[in-house]
Amino acid sequence: MTKFGRSQGDLMDLLAEASMKAIKDAKAEKKDFDAVYVANMLAGETMRQTAVASSLADRISLVPAAAERLENGPAAGGSALKNAYLAVASGAYDLVLVAGGEKMTTADTDVVTDLVATMTHPTAEYIHGVTLPAMGGMLTRLYMERYGLTERHLAMVAVKNHANALKNPYAHIQRACTVEGAMNSAMIADPLRLYYVCPISDGSAAAVLCPLEKAKEFTNKPVRIAGFGHATDVQAIQEREDPAVLKSVQLASKQAFKRAGMAPKDIDVAELHDAFEILEIVESEDIGFFEKGKSHLAVEKGATSLGGEIPINTSGGLKARGHAVGATGMAQVVELVWQLRGECGERQVKDAKRALACNFGGFGNNTVIHIFERGW
Amino acid sequence: MTKFGRSQGDLMDLLAEASMKAIKDAKAEKKDFDAVYVANMLAGETMRQTAVASSLADRISLVPAAAERLENGPAAGGSALKNAYLAVASGAYDLVLVAGGEKMTTADTDVVTDLVATMTHPTAEYIHGVTLPAMGGMLTRLYMERYGLTERHLAMVAVKNHANALKNPYAHIQRACTVEGAMNSAMIADPLRLYYVCPISDGSAAAVLCPLEKAKEFTNKPVRIAGFGHATDVQAIQEREDPAVLKSVQLASKQAFKRAGMAPKDIDVAELHDAFEILEIVESEDIGFFEKGKSHLAVEKGATSLGGEIPINTSGGLKARGHAVGATGMAQVVELVWQLRGECGERQVKDAKRALACNFGGFGNNTVIHIFERGW
Numbered sequence: 189m190t191k192f193g194r195s196q197g198d199l200m201d202l203l204a205e206a207s208m209k210a211i212k213d214a215k216a217e218k219k220d221f222d223a224v225y226v227a228n229m230l231a232g233e234t235m236r237q238t239a240v241a242s243s244l245a246d247r248i249s250l251v252p253a254a255a256e257r258l259e260n261g262p263a264a265g266g267s268a269l270k271n272a273y274l275a276v277a278s279g280a281y282d283l284v285l286v287a288g289g290e291k292m293t294t295a296d297t298d299v300v301t302d303l304v305a306t307m308t309h310p311t312a313e314y315i316h317g318v319t320l321p322a323m324g325g326m327l328t329r330l331y332m333e334r335y336g337l338t339e340r341h342l343a344m345v346a347v348k349n350h351a352n353a354l355k356n357p358y359a360h361i362q363r364a365c366t367v368e369g370a371m372n373s374a375m376i377a378d379p380l381r382l383y384y385v386c387p388i389s390d391g392s393a394a395a396v397l398c399p400l401e402k403a404k405e406f407t408n409k410p411v412r413i414a415g416f417g418h419a420t421d422v423q424a425i426q427e428r429e430d431p432a433v434l435k436s437v438q439l440a441s442k443q444a445f446k447r448a449g450m451a452p453k454d455i456d457v458a459e460l461h462d463a464f465e466i467l468e469i470v471e472s473e474d475i476g477f478f479e480k481g482k483s484h485l486a487v488e489k490g491a492t493s494l495g496g497e498i499p500i501n502t503s504g505g506l507k508a509r510g511h512a513v514g515a516t517g518m519a520q521v522v523e524l525v526w527q528l529r530g531e532c533g534e535r536q537v538k539d540a541k542r543a544l545a546c547n548f549g550g551f552g553n554n555t556v557i558h559i560f561e562r563g564w
Numbered sequence: 565m566t567k568f569g570r571s572q573g574d575l576m577d578l579l580a581e582a583s584m585k586a587i588k589d590a591k592a593e594k595k596d597f598d599a600v601y602v603a604n605m606l607a608g609e610t611m612r613q614t615a616v617a618s619s620l621a622d623r624i625s626l627v628p629a630a631a632e633r634l635e636n637g638p639a640a641g642g643s644a645l646k647n648a649y650l651a652v653a654s655g656a657y658d659l660v661l662v663a664g665g666e667k668m669t670t671a672d673t674d675v676v677t678d679l680v681a682t683m684t685h686p687t688a689e690y691i692h693g694v695t696l697p698a699m700g701g702m703l704t705r706l707y708m709e710r711y712g713l714t715e716r717h718l719a720m721v722a723v724k725n726h727a728n729a730l731k732n733p734y735a736h737i738q739r740a741c742t743v744e745g746a747m748n749s750a751m752i753a754d755p756l757r758l759y760y761v762c763p764i765s766d767g768s769a770a771a772v773l774c775p776l777e778k779a780k781e782f783t784n785k786p787v788r789i790a791g792f793g794h795a796t797d798v799q800a801i802q803e804r805e806d807p808a809v810l811k812s813v814q815l816a817s818k819q820a821f822k823r824a825g826m827a828p829k830d831i832d833v834a835e836l837h838d839a840f841e842i843l844e845i846v847e848s849e850d851i852g853f854f855e856k857g858k859s860h861l862a863v864e865k866g867a868t869s870l871g872g873e874i875p876i877n878t879s880g881g882l883k884a885r886g887h888a889v890g891a892t893g894m895a896q897v898v899e900l901v902w903q904l905r906g907e908c909g910e911r912q913v914k915d916a917k918r919a920l921a922c923n924f925g926g927f928g929n930n931t932v933i934h935i936f937e938r939g940w
Contacts, residue, residue, distance in 0.1 A: 200686070223794070232635075232682060233608045236690070239637035239683035242930040246685075246799040252815050254794035255930060256643040259608075260632040261615035267632040271647045277654035280792075306608060307615035310576070314612070416656075418599070418630035423622040439628050554618040554631060 189393035189522045192360040192510030194293045197390075199231055202515075203244050203289040206392035210285065211248075214396035214406045222281035223254040225272040227264035227288035228514035231257075233303050234295045244287060253285075261307040262463065263549030264288060265393075265517015266418070266556025272397050273413050282398055288518030289392035300388050304513065307550045312424035321385055323425065323551045324464030325377035330432050331466060332379065335481035339379055341488070343370035345465040346383040346507060348493050353504025355535035356523075360389045360510025384465040389510030393518035395525065403563060409529045410563035414542070415448030417441055417557040425551060436555040437474040437546060444544070444557040445476075452476035455559070456540040457527045458498060459520035461548035462505040468492075471546050472500060475557070494535060502527060502535045517547035517556065528562050565769035565898045568736040568886030570669045573766075575607055578891075579620045579665040582768035586661065587624075590772035590782045598657035599630040601648040603640035603664035604890035607633075609679050610671045620663065629661075637683040638839065639925030640664060641769070641893015642794070642932025648773050649789050658774055664894030665768035676764050680889065683926045688800040697761055699801065699927045700840030701753035706808050707842060708755065711857035715755055717864070719746035721841040722759040722883060724869050729880025731911035732899075736765045736886025760841040765886030769894035771901065779939060785905045786939035790918070791824030793817055793933040801927060812931040813850040813922060820920070820933040821852075828852035831935070832916040833903045834874060835896035837924035838881040844868075847922050848876060851933070870911060878903060878911045893923035893932065904938050 190205050197205070203226065211217055226241035237243070241255035260267040265288040272286045292300050301319055308314045308323075331337040347367055353359035370383035377385075396406070403410030417440035425431050445451055452475060460475075462468035469483045477498050478486045486492060492500040503509040503523035506516060524543035526532050543560045566581050573581070579602065587593055602617035613619070617631035636643040641664035648662045668676050677695055684690045684699075707713040723743055729735035746759035753761075772782070779786030793816035801807050821827055828851060836851075838844035845859045853874050854862045862868060868876040879885040879899035882892060900919035902908050919936045 198686075224796075229614060230608065232606065232679075235686075236679075236682045237686050238605060238635065238679075239926050239930060241636065242683075242796050242926050243686070243799055245796045246929065250796075251798055251929075252795040252812060254646075254932075255796050256634055256636040256640075256647070258632055259614065259635055260617065264632075270630075271632070271651070274654040274656050275647070275650045277656070278650040280650050280653070303608075303612075303614075306612045307618075310574075310611075310613050310619070419628040420600075420618050420621045420626075420631050422627055423619055436628060550615050550618050553622065553627075554615065556630075 189358055189519055190391050191358050192389045192391035192512060195390035199235055199237065199240065199289055199291040200243055200247055202291060202390060202392035203287050204247050206394040207244065207248050207285055207287045210394035210396050216396055216406060219283055221250045221253040221283050221285055223275060223284045224250055225268040225284065225286045226257045227268035227518060228257055228290060229259055229261060229264050230290060230303050230513065235291060260554055261549035262513045262516055263547045263554050263556050264514045266547030266558065269517065269521060269558060270416050270418060270556055273416065276397050276399055282402060284397040285394060286397060286518060287392060287394035288515040290512035290514040291390050292388045292512060293390050297388060309424040320551060321377035321380060324466055325380045328379050328466040334432060337484045339371060340367060341484035342384045342465045343367040344487050345468055346370045349501050349505040349507040352494065352502050352535055353508030356504050356509060359504040359508055360387055361508040380464060386463045386506040386511040389512040391510055391512035391515045391519065393515050393522045395518065395521055400563060408564065411525045411528050412561045412563035414559045414561040415444045417443030419555055421553040423550060423553045434470055434474045434552045436552055437471050440555040440557040441475040444559050448559040450542065450559060455498060455542050455544045457502060457524065457537040458500050458544040459503060459523055460500055460546045462501060462507050463511055465507060467548065468500060468505065475546060499537050502532065502537060520545040520547060524560050528560060565734055565895055566767050567734050568765045568767035568888055571766035575611055575613065575616065575665055575667040576619055576623055578667060578766060578768035579663050580623050582770040583620065583624050583661055583663045586770035586772050592772055592782060595659055597626045597629040597659050597661055599651060599660045600626055601644040601660065601662045602633045603644035603893060604633055604666060605635055605637060605640050606666060606679050606889065611667060636930055637925035638889045638892055639923045639930050639932050640890045642923030642934065645893065645897060645934060646792050646794060646932055649792065652773050652775055658778060660773045661770060662773060662894060663768060663770035664891035666888035666890040667766050668764045668888060669766050673764060685800040696927060697753035697756055700842055701756045704755050704842040710808060713860045715747060716743060717860035718760045718841045719743040720863050721844055722746045725877050725881040725883040728870065728878050728911055729884030732880050732885060735880040735884055736763055737884040756840060762839045762882040762887040765888040767886060767888035767891045767895065769891050769898045771894065771897055776939060784940065787901045787904050788937045788939035790935045790937040791820045793819030795931055797929040799926060799929045810846055810850045810928045812928055813847050816931040816933040817851040820935050824935040826918065826935060831874060831918050831920045833878060833900065833913040834876050834920040835879060835899055836876055836922045838877060838883050839887055841883060843924065844876060844881065851922060875913050878908065878913060896921040896923060900936050904936060
């Protein structure tokens, strides 16, 4: 992956850099790729560029490989990986590149905030000016009232993720933060302050897929996709039975655990989609790592920190690794592959064997989960 | 599919209409769908709406089905079908909806022309103001100089496609045209006149996919996907070995014929991507229906007309059925399914058993081909 943050390059530069790193890592420079899957949300809107997968195939000389772009809001990365995986599983393709990328900092912050909001319900939400931080704020308030979550818990999640990011050279925000510092930061969408909200990042991340039986041709440390889950929910939050439940996360993780033949307790490390710190808390419950309404108590005990029961967002998460919307799903994958290979240095989870990525689109109406396992 | 043309509805209305028609046709109203694949090119740019697949799943009550949008320029439809097909082939999904849709007429014509051009090479082409009609014009000129194609041949293709569209109630342009009329129409991009260029359309088309062995639960006339091909080419036309050769069409069709165990002569009816009439001519050669540089002679003899050797674009093609970019690939599929089922009325190709769709992205740098066969 590229270092997340404000980048000098354009989208193609980012995608090409991450892709070439993945191809080199897989020692596949001289192989013919069958297909290229590109995850991207906003290239047309921010860069006036469409059909970016064709451009990437050309740029890094993978022509005539098949190429297509997946867009699924910030879950584009998960969608691209899933479809690449199913294409390999079908027998049609034997060598596939999956790359997620987004160039966000060319546009002004208010423009990006508006563009990201285009994934909300067009007539029930977007048209009324709702932004994603506003939705995050409302979910946080509900959790505070119902489950006794306090602002201090949000700050603790932020402190953990900033600390992890300090150990990740690819992270956007390389700055320690304290509970007091977070709680004194600017208010963004009450009760969400600056430190409970992810930054806007440029970045790209990529991986190479092949059938498991061919993986040994490329690496002695293959990582197996053990299972996936993918589910939608009704789009307008007002229409959900319980707005404090992320049903798509529940269903997608249930599917993924079933396909993998695993349970939440089998997972050693996870990357969750903390566009807002409340989401790390709610997702960790709806996936089944913690009981509903109890995750913040686990955070208090350090259960999700490095060395804890289930380290979450060792990369720094969206909060501190950064959130380049179309790239985020693949950035989660890259972190977990490194964890399973034992290549994470100071932020390594000891002997990590099984990992889970939760890539979250819309405001919870489209979730893609993947479970990975050491393949050797 | 919806009637192509200028529509009152928005993108979601179009996608929902086509999807519900497909679901009803498959008698699958009460079934649980596993996934929804949406093909769309420009929703973010023209309607400020992203993650449209999640919206569609919600709108037509397919939640919690997985959902994602494929964008591959005007080949988005082919890409969506391919990935849905591979997902079913992998064994992961048993019932999938594929819907392509585009709402183009909300934006001004010059805006749409510019947006479509965003699929060209960003620094070698787009930035210099090249449009797709300009590229079509240059390819036409080259064919005229090299192979003896005349404007009259382009007019004959247009006349044929307009005549077919008159027999297709879903076609955008319901108007007969004559060779003389076409040759006296306004110049768009020399030598391309109005009648050699597709219109800008709103529209949507959809299909339901399942494993072949389950198809009989839904219909007594299932259509089998016999094979697909998908290939890219270098993006900037100036870098291609021969700009008169659509290499991605050659490679994709070769793959498709190989997977299907068929040859061009086995195909009874085809839908080709005639965004410009020259493209129908060149594609029909690069697929292998006719020898290179000889297709216009076949057109003269009526080989591609109804009743001819290989009827092409019985729907009216992009020229007269219309071109709603993200929907076009699926509109081709719907026409061919109807042909194979014998449901095309006046434009029916007698006893059609095997059909081919060529969905063309960029200016020939990304082509998806599908071959269909009667499954009963």
